[in-house]
Amino acid sequence: MESDRTYWADCAALEWQVELGVTDAIGDDPLDRYQLETKKPAPKPATAPTPPPTLMAEEVDPVAIARTMASKAGDLQTLASVMQAYEHCELKKGARSFVFCDGQPEARVMIVGEAPGRDEDRMGKPFVGRAGQLLDRMLEAINMGRAHDDPARAVYITNVLPWRPPSNRTPDKAEIAMLLPFLERHIALADSNLLILMGNTPCQALMGRTGITRMRGQWTEVLGKPTLPMFHPAYLLRNPIAKRKAWADLLDLNARLRG
Numbered sequence: 001m002e003s004d005r006t007y008w009a010d011c012a013a014l015e016w017q018v019e020l021g022v023t024d025a026i027g028d029d030p031l032d033r034y035q036l037e038t039k040k041p042a043p044k045p046a047t048a049p050t051p052p053p054t055l056m057a058e059e060v061d062p063v064a065i066a067r068t069m070a071s072k073a074g075d076l077q078t079l080a081s082v083m084q085a086y087e088h089c090e091l092k093k094g095a096r097s098f099v100f101c102d103g104q105p106e107a108r109v110m111i112v113g114e115a116p117g118r119d120e121d122r123m124g125k126p127f128v129g130r131a132g133q134l135l136d137r138m139l140e141a142i143n144m145g146r147a148h149d150d151p152a153r154a155v156y157i158t159n160v161l162p163w164r165p166p167s168n169r170t171p172d173k174a175e176i177a178m179l180l181p182f183l184e185r186h187i188a189l190a191d192s193n194l195l196i197l198m199g200n201t202p203c204q205a206l207m208g209r210t211g212i213t214r215m216r217g218q219w220t221e222v223l224g225k226p227t228l229p230m231f232h233p234a235y236l237l238r239n240p241i242a243k244r245k246a247w248a249d250l251l252d253l254n255a256r257l258r259g
């Protein structure tokens with residue numbers, strides 16, 4: 001009898017708590033919070049006075065250093081040398097080659113890709129792997145090419161990054177930011193008439209945004225130059241259906257060069 005009474009009394013107490021909004025049991029043992037002493041805050045230990053700011057180990061700003069180094073390059077060869085001397089990008093340690101450019105610096109069109117892949121790292125030249133071979137075929141289709149003897153139909157090619165990221169991963173924002181001053185100087189020194197940005201990474205670097213599916217085929221201006229974002233050839237290899245749109249962009253480029 002006694003245990004029955006306790007059972008129903010406990011149920012009623014529980015029901016009452018649920019009605020009050022209690023949802024969880026937070027401890028196994030009951031605690032009378034009215035009996036708890038209000039604790040005084042522990043006295044603060046005496047702290048040593050804060051030392052005056054000292055000249056700590058010099059803080060390094062890789063972007064500022066890149067900007068200063070890039071500004072000193074008065075020609076493409078010097079730019080390549082100062083970039084090779086830049087020690088703040090970790091990618092350099094894992095890469096076999098420094099990949100700077102290919103094609104003709106006096107070309108009217110400068111193509112900017114993402115970064116060297118395995119083949120480019122091995123050969124020291126941009127766009128020489130499968131994606132690069134597709135790029136060459138795309139250019140040939142509108143009578144252009146990196147080795148074209150007419151500068152009006154030639155192209156000059158570089159990448160946002162001169163060193164291969166491990167496992168061909170997408171470059172991160174910090175890597176892009178620290179190498180951007182060199183890319184900007186590269187574009188200024190090559191001084192082409194038009195820029196083609198292949199895929200999201202050069203769009204992120206030079207336009208500050210991505211979304212190549214929406215941006216491709218839309219002429220814009222970058223560093224004072226008419227600029228056309230296009231699908232990256234590696235994307236076209238994975239999505240052949242997108243080649244139609246790339247073809248439309250090539251025709252548009254051709255028309256602008258002829259017009």
Ligand code: URA
Pocket residue numbers: 113114115116117120125126127128129131132159198234
């Ligand atoms: N993809 C790029 O973006 N650049 C290269 O050089 C090769 C592949």
